[in-house]
Amino acid sequence: MTEIRFETREIGSLAKPVWRVKSFAGRPLEDGDIAEAGRWGEKLGVDGHEDLVELLGKGNFGDGELAAIDDWSSLYGLRFLEESGLDVVYDGEQRRTEMYDHVSRHAKGFEQRGTVRSFNNKYYSKAAVVDQPSIDGPYDVDEYSFIAERTDKRVKIPFTGPYTMVDWSYDEHYHRTGALGATAEQRADARRRFLLDVAEHVIRPNAAAVVEAGCDWIQIDEPALTTRSDEVKFGVEAFNKSVEGIPSQRRSLHVCFSDYSLLYPHVLELDDCFELQLEFAQRDSRETGTSREERPGYEPLDHFKEHGGPDVGLGVLDIHSDFIETPELVRDRVIYAAELLGPERVHVNPDCGLRTRSWDVAFEKLRNMVEGTRLAEEALNRAHAGAR
Amino acid sequence: MQAYVPGIYPRSEALVQSTRDLDRGRTTPEANDEQVERDLHELISVQQAAEVDLLADGMLRWQDLFRPLVEASAGLEPGPMTRFLDTNTFWFAPRQTGGAPKLEPVGERYIASLPGSRLVTLPSPWAFALSTELTPKEIAEGVLKPQIDALDAELVVLSEPFLAREERPDLGTLAEALEVLTGGPELAIQFTFGDAKNVLEAGAGDLPVQAVGIDFYSTHASDIPDGFGRKLLAGVIDARSSALEDPEEIAGFVAQLPVDDIALVPNGDLQFVPEQIARQKIQRLGAAKTAQAKEAVA
Numbered sequence: 068m069t070e071i072r073f074e075t076r077e078i079g080s081l082a083k084p085v086w087r088v089k090s091f092a093g094r095p096l097e098d099g100d101i102a103e104a105g106r107w108g109e110k111l112g113v114d115g116h117e118d119l120v121e122l123l124g125k126g127n128f129g130d131g132e133l134a135a136i137d138d139w140s141s142l143y144g145l146r147f148l149e150e151s152g153l154d155v156v157y158d159g160e161q162r163r164t165e166m167y168d169h170v171s172r173h174a175k176g177f178e179q180r181g182t183v184r185s186f187n188n189k190y191y192s193k194a195a196v197v198d199q200p201s202i203d204g205p206y207d208v209d210e211y212s213f214i215a216e217r218t219d220k221r222v223k224i225p226f227t228g229p230y231t232m233v234d235w236s237y238d239e240h241y242h243r244t245g246a247l248g249a250t251a252e253q254r255a256d257a258r259r260r261f262l263l264d265v266a267e268h269v270i271r272p273n274a275a276a277v278v279e280a281g282c283d284w285i286q287i288d289e290p291a292l293t294t295r296s297d298e299v300k301f302g303v304e305a306f307n308k309s310v311e312g313i314p315s316q317r318r319s320l321h322v323c324f325s326d327y328s329l330l331y332p333h334v335l336e337l338d339d340c341f342e343l344q345l346e347f348a349q350r351d352s353r354e355t356g357t358s359r360e361e362r363p364g365y366e367p368l369d370h371f372k373e374h375g376g377p378d379v380g381l382g383v384l385d386i387h388s389d390f391i392e393t394p395e396l397v398r399d400r401v402i403y404a405a406e407l408l409g410p411e412r413v414h415v416n417p418d419c420g421l422r423t424r425s426w427d428v429a430f431e432k433l434r435n436m437v438e439g440t441r442l443a444e445e446a447l448n449r450a451h452a453g454a455r
Numbered sequence: 456m457q458a459y460v461p462g463i464y465p466r467s468e469a470l471v472q473s474t475r476d477l478d479r480g481r482t483t484p485e486a487n488d489e490q491v492e493r494d495l496h497e498l499i500s501v502q503q504a505a506e507v508d509l510l511a512d513g514m515l516r517w518q519d520l521f522r523p524l525v526e527a528s529a530g531l532e533p534g535p536m537t538r539f540l541d542t543n544t545f546w547f548a549p550r551q552t553g554g555a556p557k558l559e560p561v562g563e564r565y566i567a568s569l570p571g572s573r574l575v576t577l578p579s580p581w582a583f584a585l586s587t588e589l590t591p592k593e594i595a596e597g598v599l600k601p602q603i604d605a606l607d608a609e610l611v612v613l614s615e616p617f618l619a620r621e622e623r624p625d626l627g628t629l630a631e632a633l634e635v636l637t638g639g640p641e642l643a644i645q646f647t648f649g650d651a652k653n654v655l656e657a658g659a660g661d662l663p664v665q666a667v668g669i670d671f672y673s674t675h676a677s678d679i680p681d682g683f684g685r686k687l688l689a690g691v692i693d694a695r696s697s698a699l700e701d702p703e704e705i706a707g708f709v710a711q712l713p714v715d716d717i718a719l720v721p722n723g724d725l726q727f728v729p730e731q732i733a734r735q736k737i738q739r740l741g742a743a744k745t746a747q748a749k750e751a752v753a
Contacts, residue, residue, distance in 0.1 A: 181729025188474040237697035
């Protein structure tokens with residue numbers, strides 16, 4: 068038996084450094100903000116970070132300076148994930164405003180409609196589709212190329228999925244007339260046409276161009292995929308349409324904060340999907356242990372054992388909490404999944420993007436994730452060696 | 456034909472910014488309160504211009520349909536963050552912490568006084584009880600009845616987002632709870648954002664309320680039974696769509712409904728569209744009422 072080795076990676080977003088946020092918002096930087104750029108530059112070993120500190124100290128940024136800050140932010144995100152020890156890296160979506168907004172502002176056929184409350188005093192911008200969506204040209208190639216030129220590690224690029232784009236948008240085009248009193252079939256047909264158009268004319272050409280530029284792993288993010296149980300099949304169809312004909316070595320699907328039982332049997336129809344990256348840790352106990360009772364958050368893995376299908380990108384970090392998972396806790400979560408599914412079907416990541424955590428918290432979590440994964444490998448390899 | 460705007464109304468961009476600033480310590484609670492008052496004043500003006508028949512306060516301080524009542528009730532607390540139906544929004548499901556809940560009625564901070572006859576929106580007892588171990592009747596007795604008794608309103612609209620989605624809706628427990636709430640203002644139960652076919656077949660028209668609300672963006676008009684015995688709150692404005700309705704189309708649609716006593720309403724809380732769209736929808740609600748009246752005369 069070959070030695071067990073789990074691949075570690077992030078899922079997508081990291082918080083944006085305050086020096087970046089304030090610079091783009093046109094707000095003055097304080098000394099502490101600039102010191103943060105220096106501190107993280109040193110900690111991450113970012114070559115030439117003194118130049119960034121000097122730039123930030125000047126203030127009054129024009130387009131040229133903002134473009135440079137954009138690059139620095141991407142480089143810091145990349146080094147952050149490299150220094151965390153991950154096997155697969157990215158830049159933490161430093162250049163993207165937000166996963167929905169990033170796409171709706173680049174695609175034709177969408178118009179911004181305003182702000183809607185998500186909960187409490189949290190809001191999100193929402194756009195409406197007003198014409199068949201399309202793009203003039205790919206919009207994530209430069210992001211990928213910048214990263215690829217600056218790392219020796221494997222790079223994975225995330226793309227907001229078509230179902231999430233449709234579910235989070237208003238429809239003023241596909242179901243514009245006759246909506247009052249329409250049948251369920253008419254409503255479903257309008258949603259499906261919208262969905263397939265986004266997949267074919269927005270997501271696919273952009274992802275194809277990123278792969279053409281050299282990226283060998285595309286991740287489709289679909290946090291909304293199980294929002295309507297009767298539409299999961301449409302989401303799977305749209306995933307297949309999004310990646311159709313793209314010669315990437317790997318394609319994967321990220322879903323989170325959902326009822327995963329709704330994914331089956333539909334996900335068995337995903338075309339050549341390497342894995343489903345899913346959130347589990349926020350549902351789990353924080354105590355160590357590898358028994359079923361000690362890992363209640365990982366109960367949905369039973370569906371994967373029962374039905375088979377893609378591998379699992381195992382979420383082992385709760386991205387909504389500053390609680391720092393210990394390496395031992397990560398170890399036990401990985402061991403539980405590996406023993407249930409077989410180690411060859413398990414890979415390791417946070418539940419979702421870490422954008423709501425500070426860099427200090429996110430860094431410690433990721434370092435422990437990598438260390439815990441190594442502990443799991445040691446334990447499993449030792450056990451298998453003993454069994455031989 | 457009447458028109459109302461029950462439910463939670465969206466915050467203006469100014470109030471959105473104010474609440475964001477409040478969370479980040481960039482403004483004071485007093486300054487935020489002043490912005491809430493400006494939003495309320497504006498909402499009243501929009502409703503008056505649209506000539507709605509009962510004013511509503513838009514529940515501008517309510518974080519979700521349940522929160523102020525949960526926080527004002529002994530024996531209840533906000534529970535886990537939960538996705539609201541099939542939207543990208545969330546609410547905190549009520550959770551029981553002790554024995555029977557007991558509400559200290561919320562005052563004008565949450566149910567504003569208005570310059571004219573008004574309606575007040577509260578959660579349906581069935582929806583309220585759903586995430587707790589309590590029965591709808593216990594919620595009605597311990598939470599909703601004390602609040603309704605403390606109100607001065609022409610109509611209380613009980614918002615029910617969940618029951619219509621049940622395959623076999625249990626209207627018996629809902630009816631039992633609604634009986635507790637009778638004797639004061641007129642009551643309406645509004646089945647928001649969902650196909651009401653199942654609850655209509657189960658006898659929603661016989662519930663002990665004066666009015667029943669139906670979402671006609673999810674429910675087919677033919678599902679309203681002949682002889683429907685209650686006032687119909689016809690959800691003809693789609694609160695989940697940014698598309699603006701055609702008043703003439705609404706008037707034509709309503710004319711085919713087999714009910715005489717109708718009030719036009721949104722099919723749920725307008726908070727699911729940005730405020731500048733919501734105000735246009737209210738204008739069109741009023742225009743639809745006028746168009747329907749003309750059609751009836753013709």
